[in-house]
Amino acid sequence: MKYGVKQMSLLLVFALLFSLISGVPSRVSAQGSGNSDIDQLPGSWPVVFEDTFATPTSRWDAPPGSYMNYQYENGRFVAKDANSNSRARIKGKSWAKFLLTFNVVIPDVSAAGAFLRVDLGDTQSSNYDSLLIKKNKVSLYKSGVVGETKLADYTLDSSVQYDFKVLVQGNSVAVQVKKQTESAYQTLGTYTGLFQAVKRTVSFGHNLLKPSLDDVRVYALAADNPYTGPVLTSLQFYKTAMSLKVGDTENLRVIYEPKQVELDDDSLIWSSSNEQVAKLTGSAAKARAVTAVSPGTAVIQAVTPDNNLIVTSQVTVTPAPPLEHDSAEFAWNGPKQKIPADLYGVNYQKLNDLGRVRTWYSKRDITLMKELGVSLLRVPDGTAANYYRYKEGSLINANDPRYPNHKTGFEYTSVNGINNGLPGIFLEDIYRAPNELQRPSTFVLNVAYQSIDEIKEQVAEIKRLSQQPIRIEMGNEFYLNHYGTEFPSVTNYVYKARQVYQAIKQIDPAIKVGIVILDKWQETIIVGNPAAHQPNDPLDLPDTSNNRYLRWEEWNRTIAANPDIYDAVVPHEYTGVHSIDDLTQHTFMDFLAVNNENRYQLIKEQALQFPGKEFWITEYGGISGLIFGGETNLTEKGRIHLGKTPAYAMHYMERFLNFIKSGNVQVSAYHCLIDNQFFGIIQDRFDTTNKAGMVALPPYYIFRELGKLLQEHDYYYDMNMTSGGFRMMNNATPADYVYGKDLRVDDVGAWGLGDENGARAVVFNNRTNKEIQVSIPNQQMMPVWQYGGDPVPDFLVNDYTIWRQEPKTNPLPVVPVDGFSAQVTLKPYTMMVVKLQGKTFSDVGATHWAKVYIDSLASKGIAAAKQAGNYLPEEPVSRADFTVMLDKALQISHDYSDAPAVFQDVYETHPAHGAITAIAGKGIVLGDQTGQFHPNQPITKPDLMAMTERAAAVLGKDANQLLSYYSFGGTNSLSAHATRAEAARMIYALLAIY
Secondary structure: OOOOHHHHHHHHHHHHHHHHHHOOOOEEOOOEOOOHHHHHHHHHOOEEEEEOOOOOOOOEEOOOOOEOOEEEEOOEEEEOOOOOOEEEEEOOOOEOEEEEEEEEEOOOOOOOOOEEEEEEEEOOOOOEEEEEEOOOEEEEEEOOOOOEEEEEEOOOOOOOEEEEEEEEEOOEEEEEEEEOOOOOOEEEEEEEOOOOOOOEEEEEEEEOOOOEEEEEEEEOOHHHOOOOOOOOOEEEEOOOEEEEEOOOEEEEEEEEEOOOOOOOOOOOEEEEOOOOOEEEEOOOOOEEEEEEOOOEEEEEEEEOOOOOOEEEEEEEEEOOOOOOEEEEEEEEOOOOEEOOOOOEEEEOOOHHHOOOOOOOOOHHHHHHHHHHOOOEEEEOOOHHHHHEEOOOOEEOOOOOOOOOOOOOOOHHHHOOOHHHHOOOOOHHHHOHHHHHHOOOEEEEOOOOOOOHHHHHHHHHHHHHHOOOOEEEEOOOOOOOHHHOOOOOOHHHHHHHHHHHHHHHHHHOOOOEEEEEOOOHHHHHHHHHOHHHOOOOOOOOOOOOOOOHHHHHHHHHHHHHOOHHHOOEEEOEEEEEOOOOOOOOHHHHHHHHHHHHHHHHHHHHHHHHHOOOOEEEEEEEEEEOOHHHHHOOOHHHHHHOOOOOOHHHHHHHHHHHHHHHHHOOEEEEEEOOOEOOOOOOOEEEOOOOOOOOOEEEOHHHHHHHHHHHHHHHOOEEEOEEEEEOOEEEEOOOOOOOOOOOOOEEEEOEEEEEEEEOOEEEEEEEEEOOOOEEEEEOOOOOEEEEEEEEOOOOOOOOOOOOOOOOOOOOOOOOOEOOOOOOEOEEEEOOOEEEEEEOOOOOOOOOOOOOOOHHHHHHHHHOOOOOOOEOOEOOOOOEOEHHHHHHHHHHHHOOOOOOOOOOOOOOOOOOOOOOHHHHHHHHHOOOOOOOOOOOOOOOOEOEHHHHHHHHHHHHHHOOOOHHHHHHHOOOOOOOOOOOEOEHHHHHHHHHHHHHOO
């Protein structure tokens, strides 16, 4: 931003007034070649904090309003991205007088407006002072004050290590720096003008660059830093007694007074009297996971370091019950239903990347969505779309001088000018993906901050750009209270929506328009029991309208009374876990099951309120108030994180199948494609042991399977359980919401899929910890896909150091080897897809030695026809074709990095590129000395055997069991190339061994 003389004069006056008001005159001393005080302190003051980043620790968290996106990598603390909202704070520590030292290297310092920041935060207010380290200078910035004060000119070089010393005492800060290769520090100067503060926290942050930190230390004297906060006076456990079965894990937390006390990790010392009976997991003072290891009793104790306060809880562990067995029988129920063509969508949100990235097109994203088989894209975002200025490609936020009073949460996009000086995203960018995929879209419109004329221009432009049908959503979640300024009541929203609807219909009457409603679950809760949802709970932001009950109570009722201004209603459905008290693996699974049944019933009920209108559930997924608001300790967030589990993934698959079953939902979009927090189908890699740049999360596996099922089947066939177990449950826990009545939840759910001539497949979901045998009278079934079994691995004991990292336990789906039978056995907590009809090839006769292998793999979708519907069993199998078969059998994810490593002769356009890259990433296929794979050459039998053995190792199977399959139908030659029949035999063997 440029300032004229008048503006600069005003800024100087303002700075002077601020100094007088705060009592902190701002002053900078000259730089020099040394400072004896700083030089002597490391030898005379003790180290009170140290992290050399040799191993991950729980010593860091994030200040309020930020997140910590740093990772331990090669003995350093490395920023994962260049986002200015990412900050790492020394957790639970603050000082009045201290010396901070650290080493930093920045790979690239060239970006305009880029800086490393060291924040000195006031523990008793939101004030902070930032030391800004830029390419050519070091300066100080005060929160809430325009501009910065230069400390000294200093040039940073890219990829060079620098050592800094920062001495803080009173309202002054002195800074020294040197290159690591230099012997003497250079004093940059002293700044006198920090906010008055009793104690200060230390945080590291950055903008438009990716710093790498090491050797962070704080030196301080205890006499200079007396404790001034509240003192712990009362302590008790949430439970004084616990009863667990072997294998169960439950959370145990302390209740303490006064609540203002900030418990550091070392504020309490936890112990178990017998770790062989009850084992503790966690590092935070306020809670630990208790895992039942073996029968017996143990006492869990938490004690203050001075032994002044001691609390105990008695844990009784009983043996795990034996595995129960049951059966269930199903019958077809009612006529077939056509599955809506655009039902299977995904949120492809891009606006959150404004101010962070330069390029908007991603081949990786296109490939991912193709392989998932999605049928619709929701663009350009959810909440952010409410603030999208399409002509400028930017978001409204308080850092934009035109909107100084609009605090939207997207201020990070414009810290250094609009979009931080980076390219904006325009409608041409947004519609490139839907057009390339040839998929329709639903567009979330900014209806609050645009005039009707602007909206008409935008929709006309969208219509021109889109090569597929479009739908328009009139905003996103405007029922939330923090939109009380834009729309004080639903009446104001309806008034604007009427104008928007009429304007769009003038452009094209065929464009369908959706209006925001509150999903029936939330409406039932708040209207039925206002006390169940208190303002500022995790599902809502601050209550600016001062009466959420009235706003929510009147919302849907008013929308329903104005049916002439919309074609569809748009609710969002999230399954929230906001308390883990009394939660075990089994009660968590029960909650997910009854929640899905609840939502299914409520969709049917809510459809009656809006007769003749389409239902677009354009956001659904999971959420946690503990992760997004309740828990501030980042290590604890990681420990209790349940979002990236097979349990939630199976929950989403069942939720989607219930959308089909309801017959009421025409559009749905999972939230969202890529996310590191809770929601993603894939996410960034944090664990450096992973080879892939992007990591597939559990939802990836279920959505990939759903995509295949929907490509193969376009009709739904309903099913009833005619015999089998069920339970009457409600969803009172763990979300603390009571629907008001018990619901029948069958032990097994079933959904039939097929074509217009009949059902061809069934999806089963075993919602229990029992092994259940299922059957359909007069029907043979073949299992082709299975997922789950251990739905919540590492339940409440995740050892994440960064809560946003990928799950350390991420099981793959399994392709069962079983053939057709009248009964299929479902393992506890598993989903299974079964085929009702087999597949054969006319050129594989009844007497062919490999017929059982080829037919089985064809029915499971692994073996494919080669030419005119024929398999060509005696033809040589190419290296690419065998790799594709392995890829389908292993069910591993593909590599969705921006530039995945692959062989020189396997181009992105090769049909087997994804499979070859994925299999190569697991070390199963190797190239020659020139780095080539020769994908189209026939594979030799020794190579085929070696690849199968390596694949067995990836699956954790005994490769020695493959020896009995090496006869290849009576042919013992190992020098000849393998045939397609022999390839089928080896893949079948891979599935059969254990």
